[in-house]
Amino acid sequence: MKKLSYVLFGITAAAFSAFTYQPKEEGIKLPSGFSAQVFASEVGEARHLTVTPQGNVYVKLAKLNNGSGIVLLQDADKNGKSEKRSSFGTYTGTGMALSGNYLYASSDEEVFRYALDANGMVADPAHPERIVTGLINRRQHASKSITLDNKGNIYVNIGAYANACQEKDRTKGSPGRMPCPILDSAGGIWQFNAAKLNQTYGDGKRYATGLRNVVGLDWNKQNDQLFVMQHGRDQLFQLYPELFDAKQSAELPAETMYAIKPGDNCGWPYAYYDQLQKKKILAPEYGGDGKKSGGENAIDPAVAFPGHMAPNGLLFYTGHLFPERYRNGAFIAFHGSWNRAPEPQKGYFVAFVPFKDGKPSGEWEIFADNFAGTQNIQSPGQAQHRPCGLAEGPDGALYVSDDVKGTIYKITYRGK
Amino acid sequence: MVKLFVVAVLCFISLTTMGQKRTELQSSIARGKAVFENTCLACHQADASGVPNLAPPLIKTSFVLGDKTKLINIILNGLKDVEIDGERYDNPMPAFDYLTDNEVADVLTYVRNNFNNKAGGVKADEVAIVRKSKKKE
Numbered sequence: 001m002k003k004l005s006y007v008l009f010g011i012t013a014a015a016f017s018a019f020t021y022q023p024k025e026e027g028i029k030l031p032s033g034f035s036a037q038v039f040a041s042e043v044g045e046a047r048h049l050t051v052t053p054q055g056n057v058y059v060k061l062a063k064l065n066n067g068s069g070i071v072l073l074q075d076a077d078k079n080g081k082s083e084k085r086s087s088f089g090t091y092t093g094t095g096m097a098l099s100g101n102y103l104y105a106s107s108d109e110e111v112f113r114y115a116l117d118a119n120g121m122v123a124d125p126a127h128p129e130r131i132v133t134g135l136i137n138r139r140q141h142a143s144k145s146i147t148l149d150n151k152g153n154i155y156v157n158i159g160a161y162a163n164a165c166q167e168k169d170r171t172k173g174s175p176g177r178m179p180c181p182i183l184d185s186a187g188g189i190w191q192f193n194a195a196k197l198n199q200t201y202g203d204g205k206r207y208a209t210g211l212r213n214v215v216g217l218d219w220n221k222q223n224d225q226l227f228v229m230q231h232g233r234d235q236l237f238q239l240y241p242e243l244f245d246a247k248q249s250a251e252l253p254a255e256t257m258y259a260i261k262p263g264d265n266c267g268w269p270y271a272y273y274d275q276l277q278k279k280k281i282l283a284p285e286y287g288g289d290g291k292k293s294g295g296e297n298a299i300d301p302a303v304a305f306p307g308h309m310a311p312n313g314l315l316f317y318t319g320h321l322f323p324e325r326y327r328n329g330a331f332i333a334f335h336g337s338w339n340r341a342p343e344p345q346k347g348y349f350v351a352f353v354p355f356k357d358g359k360p361s362g363e364w365e366i367f368a369d370n371f372a373g374t375q376n377i378q379s380p381g382q383a384q385h386r387p388c389g390l391a392e393g394p395d396g397a398l399y400v401s402d403d404v405k406g407t408i409y410k411i412t413y414r415g416k
Numbered sequence: 417m418v419k420l421f422v423v424a425v426l427c428f429i430s431l432t433t434m435g436q437k438r439t440e441l442q443s444s445i446a447r448g449k450a451v452f453e454n455t456c457l458a459c460h461q462a463d464a465s466g467v468p469n470l471a472p473p474l475i476k477t478s479f480v481l482g483d484k485t486k487l488i489n490i491i492l493n494g495l496k497d498v499e500i501d502g503e504r505y506d507n508p509m510p511a512f513d514y515l516t517d518n519e520v521a522d523v524l525t526y527v528r529n530n531f532n533n534k535a536g537g538v539k540a541d542e543v544a545i546v547r548k549s550k551k552k553e
Contacts, residue, residue: 139497140507168511169508169510170507170509173514238458338461339458341458341461379462379466379467380467381461381465381467382463404468
């Protein structure tokens with residue numbers, strides 16, 4: 001086990017050293033040829049964002065800023081810094097997506113859409129159409145992230161309102177509930193019609209289940225498939241000190257990327273994915289001991305990352321600005337961990353996974369780093385910025401949102 | 417002369433009691449540190465700064481510095497959906513009722529006298545009273 005992790009560490013370290021990192025504006029470290037600009041700052045608690053073909057950047061806020069929950073940032077002179085800002089929407093939330101001539105945004109219970117005019121401007125900011133309503137919100141994992149396919153469907157994450165579906169949540173010694181009743185209305189991805197008004201559970205379809213909480217998700221246009229990033233369960237050591245030590249609990253379970261087919265089950269709460277043993281393990285709440293296999297009906301992840309790094313944004317890059325190896329690959333914004341304590345925290349960066357024909361074609365690597373502004377982060381409060389949302393501009397630039405200080409970064413490539 | 421002697425003795429006695437009290441507080445704090453590291457640190461973090469939007473900080477909040485009974489109840493019963501000094505935290509805190517009266521008293525004494533906090537210590541008897549009234553409910 002230990003040996004394996006050293007080997008993995010070696011491989012990862014070798015992969016990182018292939019790049020020469022140079023500190024860039026605002027201290028963001030990028031591979032050579034790339035640069036980061038601060039597109040906007042202090043926009044509020046910036047969650048997901050999207051960019052229209054005209055270059056208008058819409059950002060969803062988790063807290064109201066001057067009474068508004070959506071910010072529009074414009075850069076008319078195209079100098080890479082937004083000089084015009086306006087806001088609308090009276091609700092907080094995370095989801096923000098674009099499809100055709102509509103802007104979609106979510107609160108923690110509902111999904112709305114706004115018609116866009118020929119300039120990519122919201123025609124009637126005060127009167128959005130309510131697409132989905134009545135989704136469960138019990139605070140834990142309440143954010144409703146959204147993405148759309150090109151057949152008129154919208155996919156909504158409904159996170160499980162628990163860590164591991166115990167009889168008493170996050171309580172040492174409390175067994176797992178069998179079957180887990182949370183899965184009826186949460187712990188999965190629901191599919192709705194992107195144009196029909198006032199839909200709720202009965203109108204939608206549970207598209208995937210056994211997902212504890214997904215914040216980052218995206219539709220892969222290359223193979224026409226939904227990909228999601230799951231936040232793995234917390235507290236193996238705190239709940240089962242007889243089975244796991246603090247170091248194992250910091251690494252396990254994996255944060256996982258899944259390629260979803262309709263009806264897929266990803267295993268939560270009965271099993272989790274162990275990236276060191278490379279298999280699905282029976283959760284200790286359901287009789288597991290950290291070694292016994294589990295999740296026989298569950299799919300394997302497409303990519304497994306170290307634990308607790310909190311993948312909050314997923315974007316398949318389709319632009320032409322970045323070098324060819326980035327095309328159709330996946331960028332993942334890792335918000336950064338808390339459940340690695342007393343070990344140092346990890347994440348707080350944007351990772352990249354190369355893809356070929358809709359499948360991962362290489363190891364993951366760190367793409368943009370040092371958002372936290374400090375090395376050896378002991379607690380998340382020490383991080384100056386935390387990456388959350390990702391979006392691609394019409395010019396192929398990559399936008400990254402930060403929900404600590406509300407900074408929006410624009411990453412471009414200028415060549416060697 | 418006799419008067420002076422009595423005053424000196426009294427001074428000596430009171431200083432010793434003060435010293436004993438200080439030692440009691442210091443040893444409770446030391447025991448509480450171990451309880452904190454085993455039980456609280458994972459969520460509230462090593463520096464007690466908490467996790468933004470998920471777990472509250474334990475630094476100079478009205479809860480930590482405030483009413484002892486309320487604090488003891490939080491440890492014995494857990495906490496959910498409560499606003500603390502204008503902020504909401506989404507992860508629920510489980511009940512830690514398996515901790516002994518002494519452990520609850522020590523960990524609260526430690527937290528209330530650390531992380532820039534300054535508030536009175538908590539005694540095991542105070543925890544016992546709260547636990548007893550909880551059982552009657």
